[in-house]
Amino acid sequence: MKPWNVPNVLSATLVVAALGVTGAASASTLDDVKSNGVLRCVVSTGVPGFAYPDASGTWKGFDIDFCRATAAAVLGDSSKIKAVTSTGQTRFTLLNSGEGDVLWRNTTVTFSRDVGVKLRFHGINYYDGQGFLVKKNLGIRSAKELDGASVCIQTGTTTELNLADYFHANGMKYEAVTIQTNDEGRQNYVEGRCDVYTTDASGLAAIRSTFSEPNDHIILPEIISKEPLGPATRQGDDQWSDIVTWVLNATVTAEEKGVTSSNVDEMMSSKDPEILRLLGVEGSQGEELGLNKKWAYNIIKSVGNYGEIFERNIGTNTPIGLERGLNALWTNGGLQYSPPFR
Amino acid sequence: MTDASQNYETGQHPDLPPPLSEVGILGWLKHNLFSSPLNTVMTILAIWFLWAFIPPVLDWMLFDAVWSADSRKECWALMEEPEGAACWAFIKSRFSLFIYGFYPEASRWRVDLSFVLLVLAVLPVLVDKMPGRKFGLIYAIAFPFIAGWLLVGGLGLEPVETDQFGGIMLTIIIGVTGISFSLPLGILLALGRRSSMPVLKMLSIMFIEFIRGVPLIALLFIASSMLNFFLPPGTVFDLLLRVLIMVTLFSAAYIAEVIRGGLQAIPRGQYEAADSLGLNFAKAQILIIMPQALKISIPGIVNSFIGLFKDTTLVLIIGMLDPLGIGRASLADADWSGLAREVYLFIAMFFFICCFGMARYSLYLEKKLHTGH
Numbered sequence: 219m220k221p222w223n224v225p226n227v228l229s230a231t232l233v234v235a236a237l238g239v240t241g242a243a244s245a246s247t248l249d250d251v252k253s254n255g256v257l258r259c260v261v262s263t264g265v266p267g268f269a270y271p272d273a274s275g276t277w278k279g280f281d282i283d284f285c286r287a288t289a290a291a292v293l294g295d296s297s298k299i300k301a302v303t304s305t306g307q308t309r310f311t312l313l314n315s316g317e318g319d320v321l322w323r324n325t326t327v328t329f330s331r332d333v334g335v336k337l338r339f340h341g342i343n344y345y346d347g348q349g350f351l352v353k354k355n356l357g358i359r360s361a362k363e364l365d366g367a368s369v370c371i372q373t374g375t376t377t378e379l380n381l382a383d384y385f386h387a388n389g390m391k392y393e394a395v396t397i398q399t400n401d402e403g404r405q406n407y408v409e410g411r412c413d414v415y416t417t418d419a420s421g422l423a424a425i426r427s428t429f430s431e432p433n434d435h436i437i438l439p440e441i442i443s444k445e446p447l448g449p450a451t452r453q454g455d456d457q458w459s460d461i462v463t464w465v466l467n468a469t470v471t472a473e474e475k476g477v478t479s480s481n482v483d484e485m486m487s488s489k490d491p492e493i494l495r496l497l498g499v500e501g502s503q504g505e506e507l508g509l510n511k512k513w514a515y516n517i518i519k520s521v522g523n524y525g526e527i528f529e530r531n532i533g534t535n536t537p538i539g540l541e542r543g544l545n546a547l548w549t550n551g552g553l554q555y556s557p558p559f560r
Numbered sequence: 561m562t563d564a565s566q567n568y569e570t571g572q573h574p575d576l577p578p579p580l581s582e583v584g585i586l587g588w589l590k591h592n593l594f595s596s597p598l599n600t601v602m603t604i605l606a607i608w609f610l611w612a613f614i615p616p617v618l619d620w621m622l623f624d625a626v627w628s629a630d631s632r633k634e635c636w637a638l639m640e641e642p643e644g645a646a647c648w649a650f651i652k653s654r655f656s657l658f659i660y661g662f663y664p665e666a667s668r669w670r671v672d673l674s675f676v677l678l679v680l681a682v683l684p685v686l687v688d689k690m691p692g693r694k695f696g697l698i699y700a701i702a703f704p705f706i707a708g709w710l711l712v713g714g715l716g717l718e719p720v721e722t723d724q725f726g727g728i729m730l731t732i733i734i735g736v737t738g739i740s741f742s743l744p745l746g747i748l749l750a751l752g753r754r755s756s757m758p759v760l761k762m763l764s765i766m767f768i769e770f771i772r773g774v775p776l777i778a779l780l781f782i783a784s785s786m787l788n789f790f791l792p793p794g795t796v797f798d799l800l801l802r803v804l805i806m807v808t809l810f811s812a813a814y815i816a817e818v819i820r821g822g823l824q825a826i827p828r829g830q831y832e833a834a835d836s837l838g839l840n841f842a843k844a845q846i847l848i849i850m851p852q853a854l855k856i857s858i859p860g861i862v863n864s865f866i867g868l869f870k871d872t873t874l875v876l877i878i879g880m881l882d883p884l885g886i887g888r889a890s891l892a893d894a895d896w897s898g899l900a901r902e903v904y905l906f907i908a909m910f911f912f913i914c915c916f917g918m919a920r921y922s923l924y925l926e927k928k929l930h931t932g933h
Contacts, residue, residue: 263876263885264892271889273653275662279892300723303879303889311785312879317799401891401900428632428898430642537894 247319247451247458248508251292258300259285260309260318266400266424267532267540268324269301277301280531281322284343284449287521288320288465291513296520306375310335314452320462321450324420326376337450340463343524344448345544345553347441348380349419351426354434356413361440365390370403370412372396377417380443400425418445420532420540427537461507468514470556471496472523474547479522482515495559503559524554620645621905628652631895650899651906654890658883658906661726667718671729674707678736686921704740722800726881728910733800734882735869735914738807742868743861745808746815751845753820764816771813777874779806784878803875811868818864822857823849855929862922866915883907 251257261269261281269279277299286296302318313321314336324346325331327339350369352358361384371378373396385392395412397403404425407415415425419441426432449462472478475493477485485493494500497518498511507513521527528545532538546552568574577583581590593603624645629635635649636642651658660668681703684696711733713719725733752764771779783802791797826849834844854861876885887903890896 263879263881264889266892266894266897268892270892270894271657271662271886272893273657274665275657275660300721302723303881303885305877305879307877308781308785308879315785315788317788399888401888404898405900424894424897427894430636 247455248292248461251319255293256298256300257285257289257292257320258302258318259288260304260312260321260323261285261301262309262323263303263305265324265421266427267420267536267538278531280344280527281324283521283527283531284466284469285320285322287469287517287527288322288462290516290520291465291468291509292461294510294512294516296516310337310450313337313450316452319451319458324447325450326445327448327450328376331450336453338453338459339448339450340459341466342446342448342553343466344420344446346418346420346445346447347544348377348416348443348445349422349441350438351407351415351422351435352413352438354436358438361438361442362388362390364392364414366392367413368393368395368411369414369416370395370397370406371416372400372403373398375417376443376445381416384442404428420538423532423540424538427539457508461509464507465517467556467559468496468517469521469524469527470547470554471559472514472518473525473554474549474556477518477523478526479518479520482518486515492559632898635899646902646905647899648902650890650896650902653896654886657890658727658886660729661881661886662724663726663729664718664720664724667713667720670710670713670717670720674710675732677703677707677710678732704737722798723880725800727886728883730800730875730880730882731869731872734804734807734872734875737804738811738868738872739865741808742811742815745812746819747850749812749816750819750823753816754823768813768816771810772817776807776810776871777877779810780874780878782806799878799880803878803880807868807872810871811864814864814867815861818857818860819853821860822853822855825856826852855926858922858926858929862918866918869914869918870911883910 259282261277264270265279265281267279268281269277272278282299282301285299285301289299290296302312304312304318304323309321309323309325310331312318321337322343324344326346327342331337332339350361350364352364358364364385369381369392371381371394378394381392381394392414395406397406400417400421403415403417406412407425408429415422417425419437422437426435426437429435449466451459451462471492472482475485475490475496477493477496482497486497486499488494488497491500495503497515498504498513502511504511504513522530525542525547528542529535532540534541542550542552544553546554548555578587580586594600624639626635626638626645626647626649629638629647629649630653632647632650635647639645656665656668660671663671681696681700684690684693685700690696709715710717711720711725712722749764749768752760753768755761755764780803783806784799787797787802830848830852831844834848839847873882873884875882876888879885881889884907887907891898891900891903
């Protein structure tokens with residue numbers, strides 16, 4: 219790296235300003251990641267089940283595992299990641315200013331983010347939606363019965379707008395108790411300052427799991443919004459976009475074909491041509507992506523397929539305890555569907 | 561022996577002891593707690609409040625608290641009722657994360673060493689009777705560079721990237737850097753603002769008014785996300801360094817105004833006295849003006865420092881994990897989440913100890929320097 223000096227920076231600033239702010243996007247993200255030897259993922263500062271540091275400071279969670287999968291594909295080593303922690307306000311600027319290579323940060327894919335913020339989204343790794351959590355002893359069984367309820371709601375989020383829309387559309391009134399963080403929401407809900415807590419259903423499940431008597435609370439069946447969460451990259455680097463897209467697809471295809479981290483070595487001699495193409499035994503798909511032959515093998519071997527990632531972090535055997543629901547494979551009635559590897 | 565029946569000549573009666581109700585504990589109680597009906601009611605209310613409030617808090621925090629467990633569920637199982645007491649086991653399991661952030665475990669001795677060196681550097685600055693203070697002060701000036709080398713690495717040490725800094729270590733780095741660099745900068749700015757040289761004066765005023773007119777959070781946002789758009793692609797300009805610079809500049813602007821207040825309180829005669837002794841500007845400032853101005857400004861300066869130290873938690877917004885950030889991130893661990901009270905209480909205690917310490921030191925300094933007889 220060149221030493222940082224003032225005339226250099228000034229002249230460079232003028233050049234950048236003259237060209238218009240182009241962002242720090244350099245020629246190829248893939249080359250940058252390979253030369254750095256580490257993948258920088260923009261992640262959240264903590265969402266239960268999706269991203270959190272364990273006691274030794276290692277990041278874990280559903281989003282983190284997808285970041286690891288990307289690192290396994292690109293660098294062949296799922297441990298070569300760096301978590302760039304970001305808040306809701308800074309996540310896109312961190313990505314666009316080049317301080318992160320890819321964003322895996324339970325981010326809802328929306329039109330304005332895709333088009334307005336100039337991001338590229340690459341499929342959906344978790345289908346979420348906004349729901350309601352209430353105490354069982356209130357006797358409420360449907361969101362339609364919530365007229366007049368006080369609702370704990372995080373400010374400045376899409377959930378706030380969804381809530382207003384839903385109550386307006388159903389001719390109901392509510393009293394908003396605005397909060398900043400999930401912890402604050404939990405505390406307010408537990409102490410009865412609001413009857414209802416609303417956020418994404420995955421978040422509700424996570425909060426419910428922290429109650430001393432989780433079964434005293436229910437998540438109402440109505441899901442009032444679509445919150446498809448997915449990875450994002452900067453616009454203008456098609457090769458890198460392809461890689462992130464197919465990392466996600468590889469995990470889904472692997473689950474569909476029954477390839478898991480424990481049987482991936484046996485699957486190398488499978489009879490199914492698609493499995494052979496996926497694992498790089500046949501075809502040249504790794505090379506076409508700019509990666510090596512074993513990119514998908516590395517993902518499945520070190521991180522696992524979509525189902526394994528789901529069950530390990532947020533599935534029914536974890537404290538979060540989420541059902542697959544919409545996130546089941548399309549063959550099981552869910553929405554997870556990968557285009558074929560051919 | 562005093563006997564009521566005894567007769568004394570006028571004016572010769574020996575002094576009687578004061579009535580029991582006016583001295584000792586009873587007298588104190590009567591004068592301080594029960595001197596009027598209103599005070600009596602207030603006293604009773606206060607006693608009732610303390611009696612109702614303190615034992616449950618102590619029970620919750622200490623006597624019923626669980627100190628070792630492997631998860632929230634285990635913690636609650638050990639209590640009489642779930643959530644009935646503090647679960648400090650959570651803080652214990654994350655303790656090193658709270659202290660060191662994501663600093664690599666093998667290199668954590670470097671953080672410990674830096675902290676010891678910090679204490680050694682701060683002592684000669686704070687305690688003026690220390691033997692060998694001169695060398696201590698030279699060392700204190702060299703300390704930031706030594707600590708920087710120890711923490712970041714290079715030149716023989718394993719490099720550690722600053723985005724792995726976190727927790728209390730990060731707070732102390734930002735706080736100490738901000739405090740130690742903003743004071744000299746603030747003095748220069750204060751002098752600049754009072755200078756008779758128009759360009760210098762204008763620049764100082766513009767700088768101070770701009771920084772004071774913008775919230776710290778906005779400056780941090782500029783540091784974290786906007787600067788990179790203006791730097792040439794590929795320039796690595798460390799985020800922590802950017803934050804340190806912003807925090808220092810921000811604090812310097814406030815310190816400058818506090819010191820300017822001190823300067824204005826110094827009578828004209830002092831300047832004239834310095835001039836009449838034939839001192840040049842620098843000597844007059846160092847020997848006569850500044851010692852008095854700084855003494856007057858101590859409460860304000862320490863106030864700014866305490867504010868700065870607490871403002872370091874704002875780096876959470878730009879995704880740096882100070883103790884508050886570590887706490888929030890740890891609460892996302894499904895094994896433990898739901899223990900927000902313990903986390904916030906722990907962080908509050910850390911900040912209280914630091915800030916209270918600073919406040920006491922400033923009181924001590926004020927007393928020591930109180931020479932205006």
